[in-house]
Amino acid sequence: MKKNTGINLCMIGTGYVGLVSGACLAEMGNRVVCVDNNLEKIKMLQKGKMPIYEEGLEELVDKNVKSGRLFFASSIKEGMMHKGHRAEAVFIAVGTPPREDGSADLSAIEKVSREIAENMTDYTVIVEKSTVPVETCLWIEKTVTRHNKKNIPFDVCSNPEFLREGVAIEDFLNPDRIVIGVPSKKAEFVLKKVYSALSKYPMLVTDVKSAELIKHASNSFLSTKISFINAVANICERTGANVEDVARGMGLDKRIGPSFLKAGIGFGGFCFPKDLEAFYWLAKQKGYNFELLKNVKEINETQKMWIVEKVQQEMWNMEGKTVAFLGLAFKPLTDDMRFAPSTDIAKELIKRGARIRAYDPVSMENAKKSMKGIYFAKDAYDCVKGADCICLITEWKEFAELNFSRVLKLVNHPIMIDGRNLYDPDKMRTMGFTYISVGRK
Numbered sequence: 532m533k534k535n536t537g538i539n540l541c542m543i544g545t546g547y548v549g550l551v552s553g554a555c556l557a558e559m560g561n562r563v564v565c566v567d568n569n570l571e572k573i574k575m576l577q578k579g580k581m582p583i584y585e586e587g588l589e590e591l592v593d594k595n596v597k598s599g600r601l602f603f604a605s606s607i608k609e610g611m612m613h614k615g616h617r618a619e620a621v622f623i624a625v626g627t628p629p630r631e632d633g634s635a636d637l638s639a640i641e642k643v644s645r646e647i648a649e650n651m652t653d654y655t656v657i658v659e660k661s662t663v664p665v666e667t668c669l670w671i672e673k674t675v676t677r678h679n680k681k682n683i684p685f686d687v688c689s690n691p692e693f694l695r696e697g698v699a700i701e702d703f704l705n706p707d708r709i710v711i712g713v714p715s716k717k718a719e720f721v722l723k724k725v726y727s728a729l730s731k732y733p734m735l736v737t738d739v740k741s742a743e744l745i746k747h748a749s750n751s752f753l754s755t756k757i758s759f760i761n762a763v764a765n766i767c768e769r770t771g772a773n774v775e776d777v778a779r780g781m782g783l784d785k786r787i788g789p790s791f792l793k794a795g796i797g798f799g800g801f802c803f804p805k806d807l808e809a810f811y812w813l814a815k816q817k818g819y820n821f822e823l824l825k826n827v828k829e830i831n832e833t834q835k836m837w838i839v840e841k842v843q844q845e846m847w848n849m850e851g852k853t854v855a856f857l858g859l860a861f862k863p864l865t866d867d868m869r870f871a872p873s874t875d876i877a878k879e880l881i882k883r884g885a886r887i888r889a890y891d892p893v894s895m896e897n898a899k900k901s902m903k904g905i906y907f908a909k910d911a912y913d914c915v916k917g918a919d920c921i922c923l924i925t926e927w928k929e930f931a932e933l934n935f936s937r938v939l940k941l942v943n944h945p946i947m948i949d950g951r952n953l954y955d956p957d958k959m960r961t962m963g964f965t966y967i968s969v970g971r972k
């Protein structure tokens with residue numbers, strides 16, 4: 532990585548995106564101050580402890596803190612003027628959670644925009660990194676103008692983030708593309724300098740609105756691909772075809788591509804569900820009925836319940852039956868439980884009378900905060916003890932490598948419902964499991 536490009540940055544919001552982006556931007560040679568209004572988070576980080584699970588993050592943070600390029604602060608004021616270093620670019624990476632009607636809650640964005648305005652002392656590039664509806668940058672500009680009492684010059688840019696939790700550092704430092712939406716050459720120059728260490732990767736420079744739209748359109752498209760293959764899996768189940776062969780056959784077509792064609796129990800996490808909703812809502816606001824996105828969401832909701840229906844079919848009566856969940860997070864390598872399908876699945880099974888035992892290698896602490904009435908096991912074997920049925924919820928590697936003879940001795944009944952098509956159906960059946968997977972015979 533290139534060192535000391537000399538750009539001073541402030542990253543507001545030190546969550547999954549802000550912390551990874553801040554650490555990576557420091558690794559790329561920038562001087563970065565990560566700010567968060569969650570004091571506990573900042574204190575942890577100042578002690579070298581990570582508030583989230585992300586592979587390689589602790590080492591990357593530690594390295595850049597020691598190199599004097601990465602700092603943590605609890606106020607925007609301190610972040611924008613840190614030990615005599617003025618931030619030339621201020622990134623916004625705060626949360627944009629969904630409101631009840633599906634629209635994005637942009638109140639944190641408005642709040643930090645005001646504070647940025649109050650703390651600018653010279654030309655500042657304000658960079659919107661959170662995922663937001665198109666035209667949010669316009670609102671940021673209006674807000675900053677309103678609170679910019681000293682008339683300090685500034686530009687508002689869009690720089691959507693495409694990293695995936697679990698491989699976030701790899702994604703940030705080796706991106707498919709960097710998108711920057713800029714209103715001026717001056718802002719473009721600053722952002723190109725920020726990303727100069729990644730100059731071998733494609734950088735797409737657009738107007739601000741197009742950059743904002745790229746993120747919502749991309750996430751909605753990926754969600755559509757997942758729901759499409761899940762719908763196809765349902766047809767496979769009803770006809771005896773095999774969804775994995777169908778997906779392979781489709782994916783070999785270069786126009787389609789193989790990624791995001793893995794059938795399962797639906798998408799979750801902090802991005803896809805909320806971005807899909809927000810894009811649908813935004814389209815509606817603009818007078819366009821983007822019905823396709825509504826269907827994508829409906830397919831996903833139904834797909835989450837696929838596993839509940841399979842458990843019901845096997846158990847007949849759910850009252851008092853024990854169901855073991857292997858995995859809780861919406862995907863492996865993350866502790867993020869936001870909008871994880873496991874939450875809705877557990878709720879429904881409990882409603883139907885089942886008892887849930889669950890285990891996840893890293894998301895247990897977060898799960899305990901949001902999931903009630905569940906036994907949280909100490910490992911996978913403790914989890915399957917006395918189970919009438921096992922549900923594979925998250926395809927963690929350690930679940931692929933389980934000692935199945937041990938599992939068979941621990942369960943009450945050897946029923947495995949594989950929501951991620953992790954296991955080989957023939958092998959599972961040969962071992963003695965009643966084995967059910969998504970869209971496969």
Ligand SMILES: NC(=O)c1ccc[n+]([C@@H]2O[C@H](COP(=O)([O-])OP(=O)(O)OC[C@H]3O[C@@H](n4cnc5c(N)ncnc54)[C@H](O)[C@@H]3O)[C@@H](O)[C@H]2O)c1
Nearest residue numbers: 544545546547548567568569625626627639661662692696
């Ligand atoms: N998580 C992902 O994989 C991912 C990927 C790409 C884009 N995004 C988008 O990035 C944004 C952030 O997502 P995240 O997953 O990092 O969320 P997060 O909840 O992990 O992080 C947001 C952080 O902002 C902080 N914050 C909120 N208000 C603040 C304020 N006024 N001042 C300072 N800090 C404040 C919160 O305390 C929190 O630590 C969202 O818009 C999300 O859609 C997320």
